[in-house]
Amino acid sequence: MFDRLEDLIIRFEEIMGELNEPTVTNDQTRFRKLMKEQNDLAPIVDAYKEYKSQKQNVEDSVSMLEEESDEEMRELLKEELNSSKARITELEQELKILLLPTDPNDDKNIVVEIRGGAGGDEAALFAAEIYRMYARYAERNRWKVEMISLNENGIGGFKEAVFMINGQGAFSKLKYESGVHRVQRVPETESGGRIHTSTITVAVMPEAEEVDVELDMNDCKFDVFRASGNGGQCVNTTDSAVRLTHIPTGIVISCQDEKSQLKNKDKALRVLRAKLYELECAKQHDAEAEARRSQVGTGDRSEKIRTYNFPQGRVTDHRIKLTLHKLDSIMDGEIQELIDSLIAADQAAKLSNLQEQY
Template identity: 50%
Template sequence: MKDKLDAIKHRFEEVAQLIVQPEAMADMQQYSKLSKEYKDLEKIVQKYEEYKLVTANIKNAKEILSNEKDPEFREMAKLELDELYPQEEALEDELKQMMIPKDPNDSKNAILEIRAGAGGDEAAIFAGDLFRMYQRFAEKQGWKMEVLDLTEGTSGGYKEIISTLSGPEVYGMMKFESGVHRVQRVPATETQGRVHTSAATVAVLPEMEEVEVDVNMNDIRKDTFCSSGPGGQSVNTTYSAVRLTHLPTGMVVSCQDEKSQIKNFEKALKVLRSRLYEIELQRHNDEVGAQRRSMVGSGDRSDKIRTYNYPQGRVTDHRIGYSVHNLPTVMDGEIGDFIEELRIAENATKLKDGGSTEKAR
């Protein structure tokens, strides 16, 4: 671990020099990248200095025990070691956690897509419940949520709803929500009182910028149509809604949230970039199977990840076997415990796989 930490410290000193160079300050993109790296490395270096001080004190205390004859000095050294050993162990654990390579997308905003799955009208209603759960969670985090496009269910909820989430570390927290969410309850339309199982699919994509995903505009067909949702006098009178079709993949993205066609086009293009990025990332992961997809980090849409059991008031995350019995609270947006447990599980998997080598360059 010491070699890796020394390499991190060397890189930190290198970045400190680069960031003050005129060419770096003249290039805002480069300056921003270096600033972020500096802040990330600074935390590790400060913790490393703290760790080195503790290990130096341990070494001194051991030397006293080896060479000192005075019983009083020896007793003081023993007491000091009793305090220092737990500190050393705690700092080692902290450093191991800090050295786990972060997903570079964690700090990005996110695209949240929720679609009704098996279960007919009840699945659409459940999709609506999930959207409200995430909406309340976003409010608690101080994030901004914007709906881009939606298709309502015939009995409530949504067949599909796509939105953006903006704020600090959005994707890093929300990425664990990708997958199939299952609900077990008695639907409002059920006359016999039988418990039904329905499902909705959640996809969370990092919002990608133009410089990160190159989209050939010649590959995109743009269609405009009248908005069908809320929006005042412009609804059904102006062609402000936009539908983009990516010809090579057949992927279709619509946006009718804004009254301006230009703004709808820009938002739809962001979603398209994020989906294309996801396709490329999946292809890369499949090709380099060695990128050990952890049990919580794969984000595979076909994975059944969580069950919401209304009769028992229980929510279970199947990836980590974690259950809580406060379903109403969870549906009110209190999903932070799940995210934290999933994050711990992912870090444990990365540590087991020796994933801390990427941080030192």
């Protein structure tokens, strides 16, 4: 580990040298690549420099203790020695986590699909609430939410919602949300007061750039149709809505959120690239099945990941066996504690897997 850390410090100094060159901004692609690499390496370099500083403090304290006879000074040196030893232990763990392989998609925007499952109208109503939960979480992170397509059920529920969240690190935070979300509560339409169980599915996909996916436009069929929905200019008056069919895979995407047909086409293509990229990533994950088993679930739509129990006011994440009795705040978008716990569990699983390899 320490040989690798020394190599990273050398690479960090090389990057800083290149960034100080007067002509570095002439090539914007190279400049952006260097800046990203610098940002990725900076936390590791800072932690390792502090680690070496604390190691030096330990050596200095031990040396001074051997020579010091004053009891008061010896107590102070012992305190400093113990503090440095404790910090070294913390930094070793931090460095192990920082050196774990990172997901290349973590910094990307995301495409999210929410679909009502078992439970009819109740599932659709819950799908709308989960959409609001993610929208509120995005708002807290100052991310932008763009609706792509929405299929409502007439009573405020969502049969299906496809939307994008644009923001730094959106995928790194929300990639653990893919799977089946289960709700247990008494529906408003239930006169007998019986608790019903309904489900929805959530799929979170990183937005793919053109370099990530080779897309042959000859494989794409576009149909235009008249947008429908609640009021607004251009609804029911112009053929601005777009239906995109990808012939080889049969993937169909509809987009009618924008007034412009060209903008709807662009959004539909962005969703298609994300879906094709997800298919490609799934193939790679299957090829790396052993590595995937060591991680917290991040993609299987059939996996039941979480239960929202309204009568008891609790949310349980089944993957990490975590229960929080703060359902109201979670439904209002305060899901950071859940996300942090999932990230910590994923890192622990990866560390354990690495230790087994060595």
